[in-house]
Amino acid sequence: MDKSYKLQLKINDIRAIKEANIALDGITVITGENGCGKSTISHLTYTLLKTIIDYDEIVEDGVKEIYKNIYLTLGRVLLSLNLPDRRESHNQYRSLFRNYNKNSIKAGNKLLLGAIDFTIQQLIRDKSSNSIMDPKSERIEMMIVGLLKDQKAYTIGNISELLVELKLYLNEILINANSQKDELSLDVLYDVLDEEFHDKPLPKTFSITEYGTQLIDIKENIITPFFSVENVVYIDTPMVLGLPIEEERQHWSDLSQLLETKRTSLNKDIGFSNDIQNGILNGDAIYSDENLADNTFIYKRDDGSVFDLVECATGIKSFSILLMLYKNGLLNDKTLLIIDEPEAHLHPQWVVEYARLIVKMNKQFGVTFLIASHHPDMISAIKYISQKEKIDDKLHFYLAERYGKTYNYNYRHLGTDIEDIFKSFNIAYERMDQYGDTE
Amino acid sequence: MWYSKQVTETHPLALKYPKSVTDISEVIVAEGGRNINCIERVINLDIVETERCSGSSADELKTMDIAVGVCHGALNEIVLCELRLRYKSAKQLKYSEIDGKLRHSKELCGQLTCIHRNFFFVFQDRIVQQAKAKLRRLNKNKSTWLAISSKELKTIIFS
Numbered sequence: 001m002d003k004s005y006k007l008q009l010k011i012n013d014i015r016a017i018k019e020a021n022i023a024l025d026g027i028t029v030i031t032g033e034n035g036c037g038k039s040t041i042s043h044l045t046y047t048l049l050k051t052i053i054d055y056d057e058i059v060e061d062g063v064k065e066i067y068k069n070i071y072l073t074l075g076r077v078l079l080s081l082n083l084p085d086r087r088e089s090h091n092q093y094r095s096l097f098r099n100y101n102k103n104s105i106k107a108g109n110k111l112l113l114g115a116i117d118f119t120i121q122q123l124i125r126d127k128s129s130n131s132i133m134d135p136k137s138e139r140i141e142m143m144i145v146g147l148l149k150d151q152k153a154y155t156i157g158n159i160s161e162l163l164v165e166l167k168l169y170l171n172e173i174l175i176n177a178n179s180q181k182d183e184l185s186l187d188v189l190y191d192v193l194d195e196e197f198h199d200k201p202l203p204k205t206f207s208i209t210e211y212g213t214q215l216i217d218i219k220e221n222i223i224t225p226f227f228s229v230e231n232v233v234y235i236d237t238p239m240v241l242g243l244p245i246e247e248e249r250q251h252w253s254d255l256s257q258l259l260e261t262k263r264t265s266l267n268k269d270i271g272f273s274n275d276i277q278n279g280i281l282n283g284d285a286i287y288s289d290e291n292l293a294d295n296t297f298i299y300k301r302d303d304g305s306v307f308d309l310v311e312c313a314t315g316i317k318s319f320s321i322l323l324m325l326y327k328n329g330l331l332n333d334k335t336l337l338i339i340d341e342p343e344a345h346l347h348p349q350w351v352v353e354y355a356r357l358i359v360k361m362n363k364q365f366g367v368t369f370l371i372a373s374h375h376p377d378m379i380s381a382i383k384y385i386s387q388k389e390k391i392d393d394k395l396h397f398y399l400a401e402r403y404g405k406t407y408n409y410n411y412r413h414l415g416t417d418i419e420d421i422f423k424s425f426n427i428a429y430e431r432m433d434q435y436g437d438t439e
Numbered sequence: 440m441w442y443s444k445q446v447t448e449t450h451p452l453a454l455k456y457p458k459s460v461t462d463i464s465e466v467i468v469a470e471g472g473r474n475i476n477c478i479e480r481v482i483n484l485d486i487v488e489t490e491r492c493s494g495s496s497a498d499e500l501k502t503m504d505i506a507v508g509v510c511h512g513a514l515n516e517i518v519l520c521e522l523r524l525r526y527k528s529a530k531q532l533k534y535s536e537i538d539g540k541l542r543h544s545k546e547l548c549g550q551l552t553c554i555h556r557n558f559f560f561v562f563q564d565r566i567v568q569q570a571k572a573k574l575r576r577l578n579k580n581k582s583t584w585l586a587i588s589s590k591e592l593k594t595i596i597f598s
Contacts, residue, residue, distance in 0.1 A: 417565065419566065419567070419568045425572060426575075429571070429575050429582070438581050438582040
């Protein structure tokens with residue numbers, strides 16, 4: 001029987017990955033040449049875990065998006081009516097129903113049902129709007145049909161009837177959402193994966209286990225929630241810190257939100273903060289919301305100078321992110337921190353400091369890590385510092401090895417033995433000898 | 440490059456300190472490695488240095504472990520090797536220590552025979568690749584400090 005790890009991700013035949021069976025229990029480091037699928041593993045792990053952790057929120061966000069569309073469309077319908085007090089009617093509509101997305105989706109549903117009734121009342125006041133002869137009627141009907149699930153099934157003819165259909169549809173949405181939340185359907189996960197990996201549909205050839213128990217059951221189409229992980233953070237580049245986030249990179253906006261939001265259970269031990277502030281940054285990194293018009297991440301250097309972190313060196317950003325995650329209470333034994341190439345942009349001395357902090361965060365706070373790295377110093381520093389700190393029993397190195405002459409890779413579990421990783425790195429020296437005068 | 444018993448045994452150090460001439464397998468085993476079943480003779484520089492200093496006030500200097508006579512093209516050369524078979528990791532390698540050992544070994548071997556341009560550092564199989572990387576870093580990426588396994592030592596010099 002295989003050893004049961006905290007989490008274990010199995011992937012077959014997805015993008016460049018032929019087979020990967022990755023343990024997430026302590027510190028996991030995956031390595032291999034460019035294009036071997038390391039980032040796919042990081043991104044897929046993040047998406048799977050994040051979706052399962054935020055499952056209810058994702059379902060509700062989908063419903064709220066539909067609610068928003070209904071609310072805005074009904075507003076447009078009201079403005080299209082021939083009413084002497086059209087503006088007042090629309091203002092009344094807004095004041096009565098604008099909080100449709102502020103509370104639960106059930107409360108939102110109730111408000112929007114009221115909004116539909118309100119619209120029907122206004123339609124009755126506009127005698128012309130239900131007349132087939134009135135050209136604007138057709139336009140209004142098209143607006144409402146656009147909201148309904150199966151748009152082709154509805155024939156245009158009576159606005160009030162369409163609005164009754166809309167009420168039925170609204171109830172159906174709520175019932176479906178509640179049912180999805182109860183059943184923990186895999187369909188929600190598949191929808192998120194389709195959005196995240198949009199180049200072509202992702203094969204459903206992955207699974208995730210928690211202490212040996214399957215959490216994604218493709219046959220039964222259900223998900224089981226985790227208990228060992230409550231937060232998942234994905235840092236693929238520190239460059240995003242403070243930049244306006246593009247919506248298609250969900251993990252960037254998630255990271256930004258985590259850095260901006262202070263939690264109630266903040267880390268009280270200031271030792272770790274001091275380590276980064278005094279030993280590395282020579283200053284502090286904070287998110288400033290003092291001026292609401294200009295929220296920003298700030299680096300306060302110990303000589304009193306203050307800088308916008310966007311303008312700071314990328315290495316400063318890398319450590320600032322760790323510091324802010326810590327200060328915001330996100331470094332704990334329920335956190336999985338996924339970092340792609342943490343060594344990027346760092347001076348060799350800081351590569352080792354970063355590795356030291358990874359080991360420290362695991363030992364001191366119990367943070368689980370998935371690291372993708374190319375760097376000999378990062379690899380060896382994680383190994384030897386873990387060894388010294390006596391946590392190397394939970395250290396897992398993986399090397400991506402090309403499968404025959406294909407462009408696909410198998411990920412081999414090396415345990416704590418990094419010799420074969422260095423063998424692959426040392427090819428660089430052969431190239432250096434080939435191209436340069438190194439004697 | 441191939442091994443030369445004659446170059447080894449007629450080197451001034453071998454002639455002056457005959458006790459220092461020993462089988463390579465013996466030195467490897469004494470340094471913590473596995474027997475490579477090779478009886479070719481080498482000069483044990485540790486013994487040379489001990490004998491050189493015995494009965495005098497001179498301090499023993501750190502040297503590479505062995506010197507081996509080879510023929511390299513038309514030249515006779517001495518290859519210097521360091522046996523690091525007890526090392527558990529490559530992190531124990533220090534530039535100043537290696538540099539000092541190389542300097543003293545070159546002085547000891549004298550000018551009569553050329554010193555081969557590459558210096559060999561022999562490690563256990565399980566850390567050879569890490570040692571290769573570390574030695575390149577220590578030697579500013581030059582290729583003249585080579586980490587090898589004892590098996591490779593046998594192949595490169597003695598076969």
